[in-house]
Amino acid sequence: MSLSxxxxxxxxxxxxxxxxxxxxxxxxxxxxxxxxxxxxxxxLIAQLPRVINVDLITAAIDFALAHGWSPNEAGETMRCRSRRGVFEVLEVPVK
Known part of the structure; x- marks a missing residue:
């Protein structure tokens, strides 16, 4: 099923x-x-600060890819959060 x-x-x-x-x-x-x-x-669901630019989106993608997010494979949603310019994983996906 494709997304809207x-x-x-x-x-x-x-x-x-x-x-x-x-x-x-x-x-x-x-x-x-x-x-x-x-x-x-x-x-990938990334919690971001109030002021957002495209650089934060690309930083979230880079962080997630470095921490095991594989966007082309089926699996659990990965969640991360930007806190003072540094991203952290909120939940570790179960494989």
Whole structure:
């Protein structure tokens, strides 16, 4: 099943296209990030500060990839958070 494209923005980072959508849930900004071509791939949810630019999205992608996020494979959603410019994993996905 493919995801809706409504509201998502596209970013090209290191020759891979990602879709991302920014939401505010309970006063916390969350970016939902997917690989553009992946069907049934893993989602990345990054909690971000109030002021957001595209560099934070790419930093979240780099952090997640370095910590085991594989956007083209099925699996658990990975969650991370930016705190004072440094990302940290919120939940370790079970493999």
């Amino acid at each position: 494209r409504k509201g998502y923005k596209t970013i090209n980072h290191k020759d891979v296209q990602y879709r991302w959508l920014l939401r505010n849930r309970g006063g916390i900004n969350e970016a939902s990030i997917y690989a553009q071509a992946a069907i049934g791939g893993r989602e």
